[in-house]
Amino acid sequence: MGTAGPAAPARPAARPPGRAGRRGRVPIAPYLFLAPGVLLLVLFLLVPVGYAVHLSLRGLRVSGGGPFGRREEVFVGLENYAAALTSADFLGGFGRLAVYGLIAVPLTLGLALLFALLLDATTTTAKRFSRTAIFVPYAVPGVIASLLWGFLYLPTTSPVSHVTEALGLGAVPFLSGAPLFGSVANIAVWGGVGFNMIIIYTSLRSIPAEVQEAARLDGASELQIALRVKVPLVAPALVLTGLFALIGTLQVYGEPTTLAPMTTSITQTWVPLMTIYRDAFTRDDLPLASAASVLLAVGTLAVSVVLLRVAQRRAFGSES
């Protein structure tokens, strides 16, 4: 992700030539335009990050010893980080998150790409209806999506279990054991496919018609055109949707939290953010929760940067 936008091949100096005489004068206007944004950025992004780092290095200590000791907040170095990194709850959450992510991310992107290619193909019909229908879940909040799917999973209301029970097979255990991961991932896939499909589709539509014509004249089939011509050309959109899917995965919270009242298999520490929430608000251990938040944020940032680096080398290396 370079600094140059798409239409900035040669950015002329923005300072108007008429005022070039007054050299060295710094314009005030851009600072005024930026003031509200920067103020909010500092107040709700930089300060919280700094505060979280500060808190994560503090801890409560009993000083003086014995029954008369006072609890006071002191600097404890990396103790909270060590505690977070050795906490079975927190690490277990990452393990479950990995399983969930390995199902949700490839499925979301794969289906989004598939539907986008089908919308762009010359052989399909009912495009407008399908595109609209697949986009509908974007407008459904994750919490409400979890509520809807939760009832479709619950043995007493599930249509699937209704059928399997009629066949004498018993209810499908959507909300326990191994199927639980698929069930939670499915909610994310359902909510994410449409938006990602639209981004990839929009990107497909911007491929010049001549490129496909040339391939067609060379005798390429629709499938070959899709895989060899279209997919490489929409790589930037795929990288971006992949990045969003990954960031979304690391911060999954609302879905399992909403499903939790329906099943005993989702514990209070099912994913890392749930552990962080419990530590902060149920156990009142803000330093530990802050350390875990910082770890989660740094982890996400690292994964994003690595992904972008790799993608940039692979996908954009030749063209730009």
Next chain:
Amino acid sequence: MSAATAPEATRAATPRAARRGPARTTRVLPTAVLLLGALYCLVPVAWVLVASTKSRGELFSTFTFAPGTGLLENLSDLFAYGDGQFLTWCANSLLYAGAGAVLSTLVSTMSGYALAKFRFPGRDAIFYAVLGGVLLPGITLAIPQYLIMSELGLVGSHWSVLLPSIISPFGIYLSRVYAAAAVPEEVVEAARIDGAGEWRTFTSVAVPMLVPGMVTVFMLQFVGIWNNFLLPFIMLSDERRYPLTVGLYSLLSKGSGEPALYSLAIVGAAVSIVPLIALVLFLQRFWRLDLISGGLKG
């Protein structure tokens, strides 16, 4: 998307002529897959609409997709719950998402315009801070934001949800990409030479050109804030300030002890998603999602 419709005609014409009736399956199968995807996406929505018509008894006894007889009763229960709390939640969601998205769009557009069209000391530093913000999962900030809000004495107020919703690094980033592409340097120059001040140039020359980008940022922010759960969940404790997401969650979590609330949660979900789906389907014609992937090249 509007920009993408133009080449459709030219593209569709040639291959159709060239294709000498390919095998039936190659035509039917892709469409079938697409329709299957549409079905998958519509089933839960269809279910909640059907389930909202079921009375409490019918919910757990009749077949999932069999319509029930309790719609009116469910609706009156929903609107009567907690002295009309459901309507308060709707109004709160509308306030957070509406005011938040409008303010966010204005702030993002001004910031993006400044970053794209001016050269000044500190520009790159600010831009990199914005990019860092895009990659930082906003949700991990929720706890420190809570602590800041409690320092400011704002925890539990409407402000505690509204203020953090205004800042959107991704919105600023998109606005910058769009301003760089949509506002030609010469037009800005001409306005300045004509003696327009910077603010005047922005409002009467740049903003009209930025409208499609602004609609995109507005939509993304509106849906993002409307769908947000963790931030209001952490900040608010008074049920009268809940947005819909937290309100419906509270019904559901109480419902495990009091099954009557399940029906309310379901009918509440049905009532609340219909207007948002309508809004998104209406506005999707105007937004420019090509911005999102376009900005990544280069």
